[in-house]
Amino acid sequence: MSDLPNSLKYAATHEWAKLENGNVVRVGITDFAQQELGDLVYVELPEVGRQVKAKEQCAVVESVKTASDLYSPVTGEIVEVNESLSDSPEQINDTPYETWIFCVKTAEASELNNLMDADAYQAMIEAE
Amino acid sequence: MTLKTLPLHALHLELGAKMAPFAGYEMPLHYPTGIIREHLHCRSQAGFFDISHMGQFEVEGTEAAGVLENLTPSDITGLRPGFQKYTVLTLDNGGVLDDIIVSRTGTGLFIVVNAARRDQDFAHLSRSLPALKNLQDRALFALQGPKAEAVIRKFSPAVAELKFMQFAEAELDGIACSISRSGYTGEDGFEISVNISEAERLARVLLAEPLVAPVGLGARDTLRLEAGLCLYGHELNEMITPVEAGLAWIIKKGHDRFPGAEKILAQRQHGPAFVRAGLIAEGKVPIREGATLLNDRGQSVGRVTSGSFAPSLAKPVALARLETAYAAAGTTLFAEVRDRRIMLSVVPLPFIPHRYRR
Numbered sequence: 001m002s003d004l005p006n007s008l009k010y011a012a013t014h015e016w017a018k019l020e021n022g023n024v025v026r027v028g029i030t031d032f033a034q035q036e037l038g039d040l041v042y043v044e045l046p047e048v049g050r051q052v053k054a055k056e057q058c059a060v061v062e063s064v065k066t067a068s069d070l071y072s073p074v075t076g077e078i079v080e081v082n083e084s085l086s087d088s089p090e091q092i093n094d095t096p097y098e099t100w101i102f103c104v105k106t107a108e109a110s111e112l113n114n115l116m117d118a119d120a121y122q123a124m125i126e127a128e
Numbered sequence: 129m130t131l132k133t134l135p136l137h138a139l140h141l142e143l144g145a146k147m148a149p150f151a152g153y154e155m156p157l158h159y160p161t162g163i164i165r166e167h168l169h170c171r172s173q174a175g176f177f178d179i180s181h182m183g184q185f186e187v188e189g190t191e192a193a194g195v196l197e198n199l200t201p202s203d204i205t206g207l208r209p210g211f212q213k214y215t216v217l218t219l220d221n222g223g224v225l226d227d228i229i230v231s232r233t234g235t236g237l238f239i240v241v242n243a244a245r246r247d248q249d250f251a252h253l254s255r256s257l258p259a260l261k262n263l264q265d266r267a268l269f270a271l272q273g274p275k276a277e278a279v280i281r282k283f284s285p286a287v288a289e290l291k292f293m294q295f296a297e298a299e300l301d302g303i304a305c306s307i308s309r310s311g312y313t314g315e316d317g318f319e320i321s322v323n324i325s326e327a328e329r330l331a332r333v334l335l336a337e338p339l340v341a342p343v344g345l346g347a348r349d350t351l352r353l354e355a356g357l358c359l360y361g362h363e364l365n366e367m368i369t370p371v372e373a374g375l376a377w378i379i380k381k382g383h384d385r386f387p388g389a390e391k392i393l394a395q396r397q398h399g400p401a402f403v404r405a406g407l408i409a410e411g412k413v414p415i416r417e418g419a420t421l422l423n424d425r426g427q428s429v430g431r432v433t434s435g436s437f438a439p440s441l442a443k444p445v446a447l448a449r450l451e452t453a454y455a456a457a458g459t460t461l462f463a464e465v466r467d468r469r470i471m472l473s474v475v476p477l478p479f480i481p482h483r484y485r486r
Contacts, residue, residue, distance in 0.1 A: 038146070038157075038346065039164040041437040041444075042412050044466070060466070062414050064163045064437050065346055086412070093162070 004030070005097050009073070009112050010121035013055075016097065017073040019109055025074050026100045029061060032125045034096045037063040040089040045081040046102055052078060054111045059101055061092065073115055076106030134180045135267050135324045136331055143335075143342050151243035153181040156344040163346035167439040170313055170351055171480075174273040175343035176334050183246030184263040184321060185253065188236040195256050196230065196237060201370060201392060203380035207232040212293050212308055215378050216370050217252060222388035222395070223366040224373070225252055227358060231295050231308060238295075238306065240268070240319075242360045267327035272317030272351070274483065275339040280307075280318055282337070287318070292484040301333045309485065313348070314355025314478060316485045353445060354438050356406055356478030362417065362433045363404055363447055371395040372449070374404040374477070402430070405455040406477040409444040409463075413470050419463045421448055421472070429454040432463065438479060445479050446472070 008016040014033035018026045034040065044060040052058045052072040059070040072078075080103040085091065091099040116124065131154040134140065140147065145156035156178065158166060169175055197204040202215035212231035216224045226245040231238040241249045246262070254260050271279060281288035283300040287307050290296060295308035303326045311317035322330050334340055343351075349359070358364045364373050369392050376396050384393060409415055415435040423429045430450035438445040446463075454461060459474040 035146075039162045041164075042414055044413070062437075064350060064439070065157075067414070067416065 004118040004122055006118045008097070009115035009117065011071065011073050011115050012124065013071050015070055015073055017112060017115060018100075019112060023106055023109055024079065025076070025104045025106055025109070025112065027070070027073060027102050027104065028100045029070065029092060029096060030121070031096045033068075034093050037061065037066065037068060039064050040092050043085040043089045043092070043101065045083070045085065046078045048078055048081060050078045052076065052104060054108075054114070061089070061101075070101065072104055074104050074106040074111040075108050076104040079103050079105040134178055135327050136178050136180065139328055139331060140178065145342075145344060148345070150345055151181055153243060155181060156342070158344040158346045159342050161341070163344070163350060164439045166341065166343040166347040167350050169341045170273045170315060170343050170347060171440055172274065173339045173341065174271055174275040174279050174317075174337070175313070175347070176331070176340050177270040177272065177343050177348055178267070178331070179270055179319075179348075180267040180327070181243040182268050183241040183243060183249065184266045184268060185239040185241065185250065185260055186233075186236065186263055187239075187257050187260045189259065190236075192237045192257055193232065196253075197380075197383070198385050199253065199256060199387065200230075201379040201383060201386050201389070203383070204230060204237075206380075209234050210294055210296065212295055212310065213378075216364070216375065217249065218370065218386050218388045218392065219366055220387045221366070222369040222391035224360075224364045224368060224370060225249065225366065227360055227364055229308075229310065238321075245360060265324050266321050267324050269320045269322070269327075269331065269334070270311050270313075270317060271320065271334060271340070272311045272313040272315045272343075274316060276315070276317040277485070279334065279337050279339055283333075292316075292486050300330060303330050305330070312355070312357055313351035314357070314480055314482045315351070316483050347439075349434075350436050350439055353434055353436055353447065354440055354478065354480040355482060356447070358404070359434060363449075368449070369395055369400065372400045372402050372404065399452060401452060402449050403452050403455045404433070405448055405450045406475050406479060407432075407446040407448055407461065407472040408441070408475050408479070409446075409470055409472050411470060412444065413465055413468070414444045415446045415463045415465060415470060415472065419446075419465060421450065422462045422464065422469070423454060424460065424462075429461065440480050450474070
């Protein structure tokens, strides 16, 4: 298991979240998640402009074997999605912490406090 | 329920396998390279598969072939020593208990069955063949791919000369094996039955070959799917007949003494209401098992029995059980995936041409 970036927050559903400019949250999936899923072959991105609530399902990643839902870590509006994943979803396998999937503009960045820090997430996946 | 482990469990862990439960066994799903690279390696080089979870039975006696023939639709009595064939065990309702490989040895029969069906198969076969033995001291490997022959030739030139569905007893690096030219990937290759006590040494000898890489259960499934082959519990079960599954070719001409013969032979003559067919999606959304298939009026006409991304085609493919009227190649159908309808085309099987050495 590679070292978890300390600058990120982690959801129990295996998304990472990175706060930018105080109100934009960039979201991807963890190295643990991509290893569990295996080779990714498809990402279903949310529509830009969609309003989402914290913990609302808003994207799907599919590997050869299985499909897995992704949840928004915060309440807000989808303002950007990583279109390059349509052609090359394997970027998530190769560089999970550099490959973001969607961005949520939020007025409730404090919701990120409900997520785990790197140590807590590491403890959670070791217990699985 | 505790999972059983394979005889080579420790070796799989040493190779970095991600393990997953399958048919009561903890099996290598894939190795660190991942399903897609393992799949493509098998199509271009040679893949090593540990399929020791599968059941291996043996029965002695020249009369066994005639007895088994009455439990399958196939010609078993006409099978010559040193040859094998794919067939199914049928049930009185015309459904299938299991799909199996039967080899005629010099003195009897050797049978390979699916892991999840081993106990049912053994009970069913033993009623007619009380001397049947469950060979629990054997491992089973597959070496599959266009370079499999070159690898085997290094150890046994005679085995490299076998043709598809022939088998022989031979030594590989001094280890006694039963080897057939067969497999379930669509590629040329071999299946190797070996005593458990020698299994790890043989595995290490084969894996040490530069052309050989280990391939897990995940790629085994995508390889057989591209090859258009049935997987028990998906394309075959106790309610699906061999004719519906596209296996009418296994029926021996004039044979009508097997369980379910009346229904199965009537279906062959008049055509079944449902058949197995292949589908290719144009987009990238994988179509999964269980997806409902609709015609252009939105009516349900079948369902997906196996579906995955096909690494060699770089497209989603599926096998489906379809109303016969919608199973002709070129038919357009739609799958419901989440809130979308995905367009699919019925295509001839296999998706990837078989490359057996006939």
